[in-house]
Structure formats: structure tokens, C-alpha cells
Amino acid sequence: MSDPLNNAHVLITGATGFVGQAVLEKLLSTYPTTRISLLVRPRGALTAQMRVDKLLKKPVFSAWRERVGDDGVAAAAGRVTVLAGDLGDVPPLSDDIDVVIHSASSVSFDMPIDDAFRDNVGGPVSLYTALLESGSDPHVVHVSTCYVAGLRKGVAEEQSLDHAVDRAEEMTRALAARAEAEAASRRPEVLGKLLEKARSVHRRAGAQAVSQAAEEARTAWVTERLQDAGRTRAQSLGWPDVYTFTKALGERVAEELWGREHRLSVVRPTIIESSLSHPYPGWIDGFKVADPLIAAYGRGMLPEFPALADAILDVIPVDHVVNAILAAAAAPTPVGEPRYYQVASGIRNPLRFGKMVAMIREYFSAHPLLDDEGSTVQVPNWTFPNGPAVERSLRRRELAVDLADRAVGRLPANDRTRGWISAVFKAKRDLGTLRKFTDLYKPYTQTEVVFDDANTRALHESLPAERSASHGFDITAIDWDYYMMEVHVPKVPGLMRARGRRGASGTSTKRALPQRTDVLAVFDLHGTVAAASLIEHYVWVELAAKGSGQALRELGGMVANSGTYLQAEWRDRGDFIRSFMRRYEGVNEAALRDVIARKVTPSLRARVLAEATERIAEHRAAGHRTVLVTGQIDVFVEPLADMFDVIVAGRMEKDADGRWTGHLAASPLVDEARATWLTRYARDSGVDLAGSYAYGDTYSDRPWLEVVGHPNVVNPDSSLYRYAKEKRWPVHSWTTTAEGRFSPVLRSLNGSGRR
Secondary structure, three states, X not given: OOOOOOOOEEEEEOOOOHHHHHHHHHHHHHOOOOEEEEEEOOEOOEOHHHHHHHHOOOHHHHHHHHHHHHHHHHHHHOOEEEEEOEOOEOOOOOOOOOEEEEOOOOOOOOOOHHHHHHHHHHHHHHHHHHHHHHOOXXXXXXXXXXXXXXXXXXXXXXXXXXXXXXXXXXXXXXXXHHHHHHHXXXXXXXXXXXXXXXXXXXXXXXXXXXXXXXHHHHHHHHHHHHHHHHHHHHHHOOOOOHHHHHHHHHHHHHHHHHHOOOEEEEEEEOEEEOXXXXXXXXXXXXOOOOHHHHHHHHOOOOOOOOOOOOOEOOEEEHHHHHHHHHHHHOOOOOOOOOEEEEEOOOOOOOOEHHXXXXXXXXHHHHOOOEOOOOOEOOOOOOOOOOHHHHHHHHHHHHHHHHHHHHHHHOOOOOHHHHHHHHHHHHHHHHHHHHHHHHHHHHHHHOOEEEEOOHHHHHHHHOOOHHHHHHHOOOHHHOOHHHHHHHHHHHHOOOHHXXXXXXXXXXXXXXXXXXOOOOOEEEEOOEOOOEOOOHHHHHHHHHHHHHHHHHHHHHHHHHHHOHHHHHHHHHHOHHHHHHHHHHHHOOOEHHHHHHHHHHHHHHHHHHOEEHHHHHHHHHHHHOOOEEEEEEEEEHHHHHHHHHHOOEEEEEOEEEOOOOEEEEEEOOOOOOHHHHHHHHHHHHHHHOOOHHHOEEEEOOHHHHHHHOOXXXXXXXXXXXXXXXXXXXXXXXXXXXXXXXXXXXXXXXXXXXXXXXX
16 A cells, blocks of 8 residues: 555645654655655754754654665755745745645743744744645644643543634734833833842942843843733633643634635644654653653752642653654545544553652662762652642742842852852752742643543554554553653653763863963952952051051051941942052052062962962963953062063052052953953954953952853852852862961951952
């Protein structure tokens, strides 16, 4: 018996997606005479054809490529036509299309409402309008989801959805929601609060960092408002989320624009996961619906979850879905009589949530993952408490972690507090994951709906016996223990890396530096290269120039003004430098330079960090240009001139007699000013910043650390350490040499003089 789709012309949308690429592979590997058209959107510099060329090199096509060889792949290209466009801009379509498989959609439970409507409702409108204009009369297979059934209990039938939602009105309102949210986000009462919070967190990184954070917060506010609008509107009409809501309306588009006068089949899978056998066991492309839960459970991030142990987690292997789609495509319905196929397991081979968790727990107990420190993760034993109990526990933990986060952020920076910050960071990350999964997945892990699959079962049974094994989709043949523990879970993306990694993410790893002469290695001074501060420089000078008695009196005055200095440092690092350097009013620069050369240099050199010296030497050996950039005054850093190729420091204003006036000669080179200087210097010197390195220790260093391709943080303060953890920047703990220690008074003041 000939293949039912032989010599047909098939148009596929969504061919670069999970289901779409599996459909394309099946057509290429088992339907050698089928002509295929792919609607593919160009992306950036990649044309639609280039994207398809890359697609055919993906793992899903590996067995086919190996079997047919290069000549076969080249021959297949002759029967694949790429149409550049997308569902928002469908190009003119051929008039000889026999079958359309519409699998393109945005699969996200928490999309902004306008994006969800544009993709999942507006997309089908554009497609079916283009088909009507083409003159073709194909059989359309519209791929939807079983969960369009909405929030309900009992059996959901294979039939058209029963609802009276005004699709056009909902579309109009959804597309207008962004403009409304954007306008609301710019109101002073909203934007003012976002700006105030940005200032409190990012002030030390400079005005641009504050404005950038405020705008990012405003954009996030708009997105969250649109996500909430989609979720709330969906739930108000009986769907769990905006994805299922818009997919339901997408079905109504197919029925209204195509199904009344043409042939239409609607295929509704449940939760699509990795393949059972074809193209090979465990093939998957990216995280699917259940996978984030599986991965988070294996990493110990979900101590509990508000799921019902007896709820059905309706999972279907992707190759079953593909076979059902192609079987439906080969069995066209009568004109004006759409048929619905629910590819589901819940009625005839149910996988209950409690059973699945037990299997996954057994798997991870036998094949444990490693945490960030390389220790074995102990997976939790869920007790399946009711939803409100989990919510109360989650809220208590969120409040406790927020309190701990604020507390550790106020503590002095050292290895112990950074360890606490790491623990809080991990706790916040895990709680964020639990919160997200609780909100998104609760409708699917507490569902009490099951999906009738009588039409799908009959479709499978209609297959000729010789095609049943390779083209069938008998859900009762799946052994869930085998599928979950031997096929699916081992192939969940990221788990193999998590099983083999060693060492904490974001910690420093010793790697050989590349030999290059066109890159920089830029270092901050205080707290990075030297365990010394502006205040210590001042004390060393006073001791050397005036003796201990006068120096102690000066120190007393400095302590009395420490509150003023701390306030200036908190406002702006430049303000602190300006405020503190006023103490040098009347100093003769020549005399000061002599004192520093003879008596202060040993103190400063003794405070240089040993690891910093080694790292600078490594950069020099690799041919990198080493640069010290500091807000400290140039006279004070002259003792370090031999360590760097370039030193950029501040200068003091002098009067006619060569005495300092107490004012700076130019604005201090800190935070954003340092980033600007670095960018200009690199441009003028022909340096590659993307290949360059930078080392800093406080949050005010963030702007210029972000300019280079290899930012590093050294003994960071709490804010920078937290930021480095988020960005996965290397974190170094460098220690001072044996000489030189802070006195108790200086230690208390050191927080205000790191630059």
C-alpha cells in the first residue's frame, strides 16, 4: 500500500519549533516523494533559508542524514521550499497546497497578553486569510492543546469548544493593553517609586546606573502588568492561563475562517515531552513543560509543591504526537465537518503525579546531581500538602529570606559575610523558582480533567498493520517506568552538566591567559591591588611628617568627622574623595613627594596583595597592557609605578607656591567617569575591550567592570558580590602580605575609604 502522503504538497508552519522540526524529519525520512513548503521567519542576519540549513544539521535529523548521506540530503533540498515570512506577514501562498500542518504558536504560560494574542490568535487569522487568497483548498491540520478545555473537572470531549467569548473584542482589548500599561508606568506615582528604589540600590554606581535600573524596572513593571492582565482575563473566562486561553481562540479562528467551508482537523496533544523511539529514544529540543520541574526537583530546589498526588500528569512522547498529526493529515475530514483528535494518556494509561514523583525521586537517588560546591544533592520527599499550606510556608520563607538579605547587605565585606550572602542568594533563587512554578504549574498539577481520546484511538486503529509499528501512537503501549527513568529524565537538558560539574559557579578558576598585545588588564587600587585606603595614606603621611603626637591629634579630628565622610561616600565616591582631600589644604607637593618616597613607600608596598602582584605579572607575561586606574592622587601611587604600564590617578590643585589648595584639579575618575575614560582610551589606543580584563572591589566599580569582556571582582563588598553572583563573574579572595595590619580605629573607618 502506497504511503498516504506520497506526492502531496505539504505546508508546515512552526518548522523550527519542537513539534514542527519533528514533523519535518518524519516527512523527510519516511515520505520520499512529498513536497514540503516551510514558512520561516528571518532572524537578524540569518535569512529564512539559512535558518532551515542550520535546522537540518540539528540532532533530530542526525539518523536521517547518516542514512541518506550527503547526496540524499542534497536531493531532499530539491523538494523543500522555504517561504520567508511569519504568521504576522504571510507571503503569497501556492495554489497547489494539499495539506497544511499549522504547528506554530508561542508556548508560554505567562506571556504578556498582547504578545499571546498576536501570536496565537492573530497568527492563525493571517494564515487562513492567506490560504483563502491563494486559491488552494488543502486539508488543514491545526495543532492545538488539550488544555483549551479550561478549568473544569471530569471528561473533556473531542469536540468544538463550548464558549461564547467575543474573539474580536478580546483581540482589540489585548492589543491595546500595552499602550495603557506604558502610559501608566510613566505616571509620577509609579515612576517615582521605581526611581527612588533604583537610587537606593545603585546610587554608588553613578547616575547612569540609576537611570538604567529605573528604566529596566519600569519595563519590567509593564511586562508584569501585561502578564497579570493575561492571566487574570484568562481565569475570569475559565482558562488557567493566557496560553490556553489564546489557543482556544485560535481554534475558533480555524473553525470560523476555514472549517465551515473547507476540510479541518484539530489535533490536541497534552504535555509533549521527549521521543519514545523516533528519531531516537529521548530526543528533545530544549526545556518542555515538565522538564523545569524535573530539573528543579533533582537540584533540591523544590522542598514541597502544591500538587495533587492523584492528579494525572498527562504526558505524551513527541513521536506519538507527530504520528497522530500525520495520520490525521492523511485522513481528511468532509468539508465543513471539523474533526478533533486529543492525543492524551489520561483515560487509557494514566500517569499520576504521585507516581511520577516517586519515579523521579528513585532516579535522582540512584543518579544524584551535584550542587555548586560539588556535593551530592539530596532530593526531597514530597508529602503533597494542600495548596494553602504550601502558600503559607512559601510566604513565611520569602519574608525570612528578604529580612536576611537586607541584614547581610549591611555587614562589613569579608569571606564570612560573603558566604552568608551566597547562602541567601541561593535561598532567594530557590524560592523564586518555587514561587514561579507554583504560580504557573498549579493548574496542571492539580487538574482533575481527563481527556477523551476515542477519535485518536480510532485513527490509530485505522492504520494498516504494516504501518502501525513505525507510524502508530497507541498510548497503552507505553511503560511509564521505562519511559521516565530510562528515556526521558536522563535526557532533560542541563542535567548531564549538573551531574558532572565541580566547583561553585561564579568563583575564580585559574586559567592560562591568552597571549595578546591588543588587550588591557585594568586594576583598581584600594581593596583590589592594595589593602589600604585614603585614610591610611593620610595617617602614614602624618606619622612620617609630624611624628606620633601630632598624628594622633589629627587622627582624633578625622574620627570626629568620620560620619561626614561616610555620608559623602554613600552619596557618591567622588564626593568622599573631594571631602577627605580637603584635609591636605596647604601641603607643599614637593615636600610631600619627598616624604612619600622616603618614608611612606614601604608602608604602601607592604600592603600590596600578593595575589594581585602575581596576577599583574601574569598579564604582563601574556603581553597585556596593565593599567592602574584610581581616584587616589598621583603623588600617593608613585611608589607602584614599576608594577604597571600605565597609571591614571587624580591630581590636586596647587597655588603659585606649589601648595595644595585642598581642591582637586579635575573630577575624580570613579564609577561612570572611569567607564567613559576606559572606552575612550581603548578606542584611541586600538585596544579590544571585549578581550580585556578588569578587577574591582566595590559596587561603584560596576560601570567600568561591565565595559570589558572579562570582569573580575576582588574581595568585593556585599552589593558587588551579590551582583557578581547574578552575572556569574569570577570572584577572587586575595589576601594581604604578612606586613601591615589595620588598627581597631582604622578598621572601623576603612569602609569609607576604599578608593
